Amino acid sequence: MWQFDGWGVTRIGVLAPHADINPESEFNAMAPRGISIHAARVPLRAYKPGGVMDATIADEPVRAFADPPLVDDAAELLAAAPLHAIVYAFTSSSYVRGRADDAKLKQRLETRTRGIPVVISSAAAVAALKVLNATRLAMVSPPWFSVEMDRQGARYFQASGFDVVHSGPAGLPSDQLAIRPGDLFEWVRTHTPKSAQAVFMGGNGFRAVGVVKALEENLGIPVLTANQVSFWQALLLSGSQVSITNYGQIFNHRPPSVSEK
Missing domain, CATH: 3.40.50.12500 (Rossmann fold)
Incomplete structure (x- = not known):
């Protein structure tokens, strides 16, 4: 009713x-x-x-x-x-x-x-990575993060006990409204090293959850977002x-x- x-x-x-x-x-x-x-x-x-x-x-x-x-x-x-x-x-x-x-x-x-x-x-x-038993991390930052801010992020996870095998701002338009799932999928797919046990896409303003399932199916590893x-x-x-x-x-x-x- x-x-x-x-x-x-x-x-x-x-x-x-x-x-x-x-x-x-x-x-x-x-x-x-x-x-x-x-x-x-x-x-x-x-x-x-x-x-x-x-x-x-x-x-x-x-x-x-x-x-x-x-x-x-x-x-x-x-x-x-x-x-x-x-x-x-x-x-x-x-x-x-x-x-x-x-x-x-x-x-x-x-x-x-x-x-x-x-x-x-x-x-x-950090808690999610530990639950997943993932120690080797590919870290993806939003395009509006500076290289130094991305490096600070890598140090954050290294201090938490993880091996950061890749990090860097995504090579996409530096505009929150211009991020498209297909473009993000391709960038992460092609920049994730085979040695990575998980991917983390930082930045709560980074439009990313829509590509998680497709990336996990493609990469065969857990994919996390902020x-x-x-x-x-x-x-x-x-x-x-x-x-x-x-x-x-x-x-x-x-x-x-x-x-x-």
């Missing part, structure tokens, strides 16, 4: 840069019925009106995005809603600030979220038992313990 109204049994919050439409778009694409996505916007000085960024994003606004008080205040406001987990959807600040800072950021935000667990995207990627691993961990922390298909084999895996709140 009644039509589906979008109400979620499990409700996932997302902290995203104010002009970035990709995190919640990809979360909504992956979410089956019963999972609802609720975003809060956090100012990022790198954006101009209409979501336009410089061709190469600078370190300084990326680093500042994780500073208090703006992201902390946004987390507190978002946590006023009846949510089960909140995702900090911004890979690049982790690359610039380092893994130790991610742990501090998670702890800091969780002091404002009324006990709602916070997922940090880059840390979720939003995908964040969604995976958020569902685990929320206690959800939903089945996610077509967005990567990571959704078939659960870590030994997900009580990392």
